[in-house]
Amino acid sequence: MEPRNQTSVSEFLLLGFSQDSEHQPILFGLFLSMYLVTVLGNLLIILAVSSDSHLHTPMYFFLSNLSFADICFISTTIPKMLVNIQTQSKSITYAGCIAQMYFFMVFGGMDTFLLTVMAYDRFVAICHPLHYTVIMNPWLCGLLVLVSWFISLSYSLIQSLLMLRLSFCTNRVIPHFYCELTQALMLACSDTLVNHILQYIVTGLLGIVPFSGILFSYSRIASSILRIPSANGKYKTFSTCASHLSVVSLFYGTGLGVYLSSDASSWRGMIASLMYTVITPMLNPFIYSLRNRDIKRALQKVLRITLYVQ
Numbered sequence: 001m002e003p004r005n006q007t008s009v010s011e012f013l014l015l016g017f018s019q020d021s022e023h024q025p026i027l028f029g030l031f032l033s034m035y036l037v038t039v040l041g042n043l044l045i046i047l048a049v050s051s052d053s054h055l056h057t058p059m060y061f062f063l064s065n066l067s068f069a070d071i072c073f074i075s076t077t078i079p080k081m082l083v084n085i086q087t088q089s090k091s092i093t094y095a096g097c098i099a100q101m102y103f104f105m106v107f108g109g110m111d112t113f114l115l116t117v118m119a120y121d122r123f124v125a126i127c128h129p130l131h132y133t134v135i136m137n138p139w140l141c142g143l144l145v146l147v148s149w150f151i152s153l154s155y156s157l158i159q160s161l162l163m164l165r166l167s168f169c170t171n172r173v174i175p176h177f178y179c180e181l182t183q184a185l186m187l188a189c190s191d192t193l194v195n196h197i198l199q200y201i202v203t204g205l206l207g208i209v210p211f212s213g214i215l216f217s218y219s220r221i222a223s224s225i226l227r228i229p230s231a232n233g234k235y236k237t238f239s240t241c242a243s244h245l246s247v248v249s250l251f252y253g254t255g256l257g258v259y260l261s262s263d264a265s266s267w268r269g270m271i272a273s274l275m276y277t278v279i280t281p282m283l284n285p286f287i288y289s290l291r292n293r294d295i296k297r298a299l300q301k302v303l304r305i306t307l308y309v310q
Contacts (some may be wrong), residue, residue, distance in 0.1 A: 011091045011186070016081065028085045033200055034282050035078045041248045041285030048298035055298055058136040060119050063288060065145055066114045072282035073107035077178040077277055096175065097179040102160040104178065108277075109152035109206055115248050116210035117144045122241040123217035127224045150309035155178065155202050165188050176270060178277075211252055218245065243288045251280050 017027060049055045051066040080100065084090055092100070125136050159181070167190040174183045181199065185192045219242060228234045254275035289295040 011172065012097050012179065012187075013090045013092050013173045014081075014084065014092055014177060014179070015090060015173060015175045016084065024085050024088070028082060031078055031085075031278075032082055034278055035074060035082070038074050038278070038282040038285075039071055041282065042071045044299055044302060045285050045295070046286065047302050048295060051302055052294075052298035055294060058141045059118070059125070060294075061141055062114055062118045062121060062145070066111065066118070066284065069107050069110040069114060070246075070284055072103070073111060074278055074281045076103045076107060081177050092179060096103065097184065098160055098163055100179045101163065101181055101184065102156050104277075104294075105156035105159060105181070106152045109155065110148055112206050112210050112249065113148035113152065113242070115150065115251060116213050117212040118244050119217040119241075119248070120144075122244060123220055125240070126221050126237055151206075155206070159195070159198060161200070162195050166195070176273070178273075180273070200299065214248055214252075243292065246287050247284055250283065251276050254280070 017023075045067040046064045049060045077100070080092060080096070084092075088237050121136060125132050128135065163181075163184070166185075166188040168187050169189045171187055174180065174187070185195055185199075190196075218241075225234050225237050228237060254272045289299060
């Protein structure tokens with residue numbers, strides 16, 4: 001018998017991290033705190049970059065775009081989780097699930113592309129310093145961000161439209177804290193071959209290709225640093241890309257762990273997902289500001305203005 005069309009599916013159930021009601025207040029407080037810290041920290045980065053003319057450079061332009069993408073990225077999952085914890089409900093509507101998947105893929109893809117573009121920026125700055133202002137001109141920087149948006153929006157739209165054609169079985173339980181694409185595809189009764197093929201292709205294109213670009217950039221950067229005669233010069237040069245390298249390691253290390261895991265719905269898979277969807281966006285402002293004098297100075301300026309207005 002042919003399964004019913006997917007439009008008859010009204011909602012899915014997100015199991016989340018704990019079924020114990022005693023743990024729910026703790027989880028609510030923990031995730032609310034992380035969400036507020038992430039939003040506030042990244043907003044401060046955006047304000048600092050936009051308000052300080054000394055930070056109107058390609059590196060900080062990409063950083064402010066990354067901060068915006070991180071705010072949106074964490075906002076696709078945590079608010080719904082907080083609502084479900086507060087209302088003691090695990091449901092998410094069918095339309096809400098598709099929308100969550102769409103925006104999750106958009107902003108996750110943007111994080112991937114922006115980290116790659118930032119690696120290219122560091123490569124040009126260190127390996128071709130005399131031509132940096134010519135190569136990394138405002139036109140190219142804007143084009144790189146626009147292309148990143150176009151690819152992320154296009155893929156996410158295609159994958160979401162392919163999800164709309166699927167029929168779903170009676171099992172509507174997603175063993176995750178958000179509508180994860182692979183877990184949702186496992187609930188489908190209709191043929192998901194096209195969805196899986198597209199997922200594998202894009203995972204390769206959006207995962208392996210950008211990561212290879214980052215590795216290539218840093219291999220050239222490392223080669224240039226090793227040619228610097230003084231130890232102090234090597235340290236100063238490396239310090240300009242240390243923050244970015246830390247974020248890349250955290251994001252790709254946990255992100256690849258999720259997609260290479262044989263069971264993404266396990267506790268290990270969910271913790272890895274939590275690392276790159278929540279922890280990494282939360283830590284980015286701290287990583288980029290703690291060892292960056294320009295960002296520190298701009299943040300102090302923003303905070304002084306805020307306190308003065310109040």
